[in-house]
Amino acid sequence: MLNYKQLNYFWAVAKAGSIVRASERLNLTPQTLSGQIGLLEDALGVPLFLRVGRRLELTETGRLALSYADEIFQIGNELEEALRARPERHAIPFRVGVDDAVPKSIAYRLLTPAMGLASPVRIVCREDKLARLLVELAIQRVDLILADRPMPDEANVKGYSHKLGNCGITFFAAPCLAKTFKKKWPHVLDAAPLLIPGKDAAIRLPLMRWFDVHQLRPHIVGEFDDSALMQAFGQAGIGIFIAPSVIADEVQREHGVVVVGCTDEVTEQFYAISLERRLTHPAVVAINDTAHRELFATLAAS
Template sequence: MLNYKQLHYFWAVAKAGSIVRASERLHLTPQTLSGQIRLLEEALGVALFLRVGRRLELTEAGRLALSYADEIFQIGNELEETLRSRPESHTIPLRVGVDDAVPKTIAYKLLTPAMTLAEPVRIVCREDKLVRLLVELAIQRLDLVLADRPMPAGTNVKGYSHKLGDCGITFFAEPRLAARFTRPWPQILDAAPLLIPGKEAAIRTALMRWFDVRQLRPHIVGEFDDSALMQAFGQAGIGIFIAPSVIADEVQREHGVTIIGRTDEVTEQFYAISMERRLTHPAVIAINDTAHRELFANLQQAR
């Protein structure tokens, strides 16, 4: 039978990157850790680490073992939390991955309906690149991924993309910066300092194509994978920035910026990606229904 204490020692060393660091965290001697990992390797009949100079690197078997260990200890933590909680205070867990490209305000608006169910929900949010979140979804560490695009073609993950809605984009500028522009919209953007989403954002290509069609040549002064960081630079007056029109009022109010123009010729789309073709998780159903019925519905009617 697998010795889970030895597996935990292996997992700790793999996460720490060295036996010395892991021994400090576990309050054990390096010799003890080395001995326990050696016993685990003997029991499994494979080498889990290779020594490269002073560094330890995982073997192919070690990487496989680490993926299982991650899941085992996560499930163990969830089991402990479930058993410690009182039956009358049982909550529905909702593990959500949020793609870096999705604005935080949009993510908040999409997830809020899950927190208003009759049965309480405990939400756990992870933010990362879409490709890494899809891996987490595939091994069931996540129930849902929020993204600005459907699941990419050719992905080795079996999942389903549920479109939540779409909207145009709005351009903002810090008031003193906005006051410098006197040309009509959208010519105001020509040669103007502009902050744009990073290359991994789905809207990036459509935005650049729109500039070409309109024969606009803004001066790009910054590219950002994180929309919140882009908005912070925009608030400081570094350049004009964009956000989905569905949250234009919140962006204007929270950052004290001025709306200088809008377009529906460039749209942002938002998706819920799950392992289910037909949604069954009550919190995910609430997210999907509210997005269609309220969040994006008003914008569709206004077009």
């Protein structure tokens, strides 16, 4: 069985960067600390550190062990807090994976209702590619995923996709760039500098098809997985960029850009992916209800 005291010593040395610094923090002699780590390595059958000159460097196995140790001691801290806290004041962890194709403003609006529940909730957000987040969901390291598409059919995960809503897209440009356009919408996009979402974004293919249908050939000057970074480049006048129409006013206000045009022929969709067929988690129910009742209510009614 794993000796957690020895694991804690390993974790302390890895974080401190040296046995001497860790021994000072733990109030142990370097010899004791070194001996305990040696015993842990013997028990595991693999080296966790390599000595490079006077420095200690983690081996590949050591880096893996450190990632697990981080989680083990984080969970341990949460357990200690939960046992010490008064029940009425204890915040329930709500772990959410956010697909990096989902605009951060949309993610914020979707998650905000979870913070207003009668029972306090502490949101833990992880942003990553959908494929990796689905693995986290399968092993229950996240409770929910916010994505711009339903769960792929080929995903080897028994989960369920709950559509939160959809909306059209709006095209924005910095004022200095917008005033150079002379053509009418949508022909203003023809040969115009354009910033587009990366190839993994669900909106990418429908957007390119829309260009083909309207015989538009924009000059693509940048592709971005992160919508916030795309907006920053757009704000600087590098090119026209897109965002969901439901946050058009916010994008204009925060980035000082103007609307070039919009379309409902191309839509952004947003999903909550969970292990539940029927939503029961209070935070997930709040997110789903508010999305349908407020955020995407106008479009749903039209």
